[in-house]
Amino acid sequence: MPEKFSAETYKKDFESKDSCNARIKHILSYAIRAPSTHNSQPWKFILTGNRLSIINDESIRLPKSDALGRYRHISFGYLIHHIVLLAAYSGTQTMTRLGRAPVIAEIEFHTQHGVFDVTIAPLINALCSRRNRRGIFERDSAIPHNTLEAASARSPLFPAALAKPECAIASGRTVACIASCTAEGMRRAYRSNAFRREMASWITPTGSWRKTGIPGYSLNQPAILSWLLPNIIRFIDIGRFLSKLNVTSISSAPCVFGFAGDDTVSSWIGVGFQASHTALTLTAARFDVSVYVAAMEYDDTRREAGRAFGFSHPLQFLFATGALKGNVSWCTPRVPVSQKLTER
Numbered sequence: 001m002p003e004k005f006s007a008e009t010y011k012k013d014f015e016s017k018d019s020c021n022a023r024i025k026h027i028l029s030y031a032i033r034a035p036s037t038h039n040s041q042p043w044k045f046i047l048t049g050n051r052l053s054i055i056n057d058e059s060i061r062l063p064k065s066d067a068l069g070r071y072r073h074i075s076f077g078y079l080i081h082h083i084v085l086l087a088a089y090s091g092t093q094t095m096t097r098l099g100r101a102p103v104i105a106e107i108e109f110h111t112q113h114g115v116f117d118v119t120i121a122p123l124i125n126a127l128c129s130r131r132n133r134r135g136i137f138e139r140d141s142a143i144p145h146n147t148l149e150a151a152s153a154r155s156p157l158f159p160a161a162l163a164k165p166e167c168a169i170a171s172g173r174t175v176a177c178i179a180s181c182t183a184e185g186m187r188r189a190y191r192s193n194a195f196r197r198e199m200a201s202w203i204t205p206t207g208s209w210r211k212t213g214i215p216g217y218s219l220n221q222p223a224i225l226s227w228l229l230p231n232i233i234r235f236i237d238i239g240r241f242l243s244k245l246n247v248t249s250i251s252s253a254p255c256v257f258g259f260a261g262d263d264t265v266s267s268w269i270g271v272g273f274q275a276s277h278t279a280l281t282l283t284a285a286r287f288d289v290s291v292y293v294a295a296m297e298y299d300d301t302r303r304e305a306g307r308a309f310g311f312s313h314p315l316q317f318l319f320a321t322g323a324l325k326g327n328v329s330w331c332t333p334r335v336p337v338s339q340k341l342t343e344r
């Protein structure tokens, strides 16, 4: 990934590639900017001609914080959206099919006209600049109605193979109600020693060379605390304290987006695909997106939050949005494609 990347850099580099294989690899080098639960990047790739198989890397496990695999599959949905979007920007049509475990999906690439679609450039710039920030939202950072409408509309690239999710926007008092449901879930999760041990192993201290995990700086931690935090979490239940921070942050957001669907793989991937489209549309309009607590693993709190959104299906995923205070220059690291890809 180039130091300074953007839709323009992507286009220039894409045009310099003279084979289908090199172009697909170029798409992947940007697509891995997709966010994933705990920055676990649970994917591997096999490239055979114009066919890309996206594989579930079963050696990357989150048994306590993602027992069902919901957040892993939502992460795959984000990844597939990034691939399909980058291909569409480059004038390349894709056909996405779901696969059989451990294959998550297969994507075929067909160059149609090869002309870049400039209408997609703002989303590609958003893909390059987006990062998951946590913090307090500016007061009066209301999001214009037309932006909310565009963000909640279904992605025009949504693959036929995926189950279509429900999407809803909560604002005002409903945001506080949803925040308190997530806080209750967080308090309960942190009571478990096994959950805390797992969580601690996914926090990457600032300055570490590790390319996976949630970096301390992205959690707004001073460098020293980011080295201590994993041990604090491992041995002490600070769930009450963290859930208070979480409620304060989510409650300060002008809006929370929720996504709902059945508890199936196709639905989770569909949720991730749509959530990615929604998040990039908001980022392109210069709003921040904050996945603070996606984990709503307890049936009662999940049901209550789902009711607050007015969903007819179970709530699967949510994020807060608005304008976060301050600016940041960091970019969450990724494992390079070369370490994830096999060519046949």
Ligand SMILES: Cc1cc2nc3c(=O)[nH]c(=O)nc-3n(C[C@H](O)[C@H](O)[C@H](O)COP(=O)(O)O)c2cc1C
Residues within 6 Å of the ligand: 033, 034, 035, 036, 037, 038, 039, 071, 072, 074, 075, 078, 130, 131, 132, 133, 134, 213, 214, 215, 218, 291, 292, 293, 294, 295, 331, 332
């Ligand atoms: C499905 C999914 C679930 C996530 N769950 C959480 C969460 O519960 N808490 C949190 O702080 N971040 C969560 N995140 C944000 C990731 O930690 C973040 O996207 C990842 O570290 C990569 O960083 P980036 O988004 O800045 O590129 C989640 C992201 C995804 C895609």
